[in-house]
Amino acid sequence: MSSPEPLDFGVLLNVAFAAFREALDxxxxxxxxxxxxxxxxxxxxxxxxxxxxLSELAAQLGMSSPGALKVVDDMVAKGYVSRSTDADDRRVKRLALTARGRAALSRARAFHARYEQAVAERLGAREVAATRKVLEAMAASQGERGGRMPRPV
Structure with missing residues (x-):
């Protein structure tokens, strides 16, 4: 009997991300x-x-303004984002994180750090660093092809 065929690389990435996302959620x-x-x-x-x-946000996300509006409306309704009138142009609404939005982002960032640390403790810091390099190279190649990549903050 032969060993089972390994998962395709893309499938493996997707399964790994789904596991990460489930734990984050x-x-x-x-x-x-x-x-x-x-x-x-x-x-x-x-x-x-x-x-x-909204227009600036849509451009940064690489999506249409109506698409971004749908996401923003949902975030406003859930208390993560606020809208306020621009001081220079009263027709423009400025979007900002609320205290709830900042708290959610802080919690997510802390989870990301804990998750990576837990993987490093299980597999070794060198392996995680090597994996990070591979993922960063893959993400950079997406940016070189004109794709959008979220900016780190």
Whole structure:
């Protein structure tokens, strides 16, 4: 009998991300953030840098303004993002993280660090560092092809 064929690389990445996402969602839910949508993380990171308007946010996310509006409306309704009138142009609404949004982002960032540390303790820091290099190279190649990559904050 031969050993089972390994998973395709893309499938393995997807399965690993699904496991990570499930653990992240559980951790956030335990802290009272059980209503975070799948696109919220990118918006959290962008708005953590500086408040912006919907058009700016949509451009940073690489999506249409109507698409970004749908995500923002959901985040506003759930108390993660606020809208305020721009001081220079009253027609423009500035988007910013609320205290709840900043708390959710802080919790998510802490989870990311704990998760990576736990993997390092299980597999070794060198293996995690090598994996990180591979993932960073893959992400960089996406950016070189004109794809969007969330900016670290």
């Amino acid at each position: 559980a951790d956030l839910a335990a802290a009272g953030f059980d209503d975070i949508g799948t696109s919220f993380g990118y918006v959290f990171r962008l708005l953590a840098e500086v408040p912006c308007n």
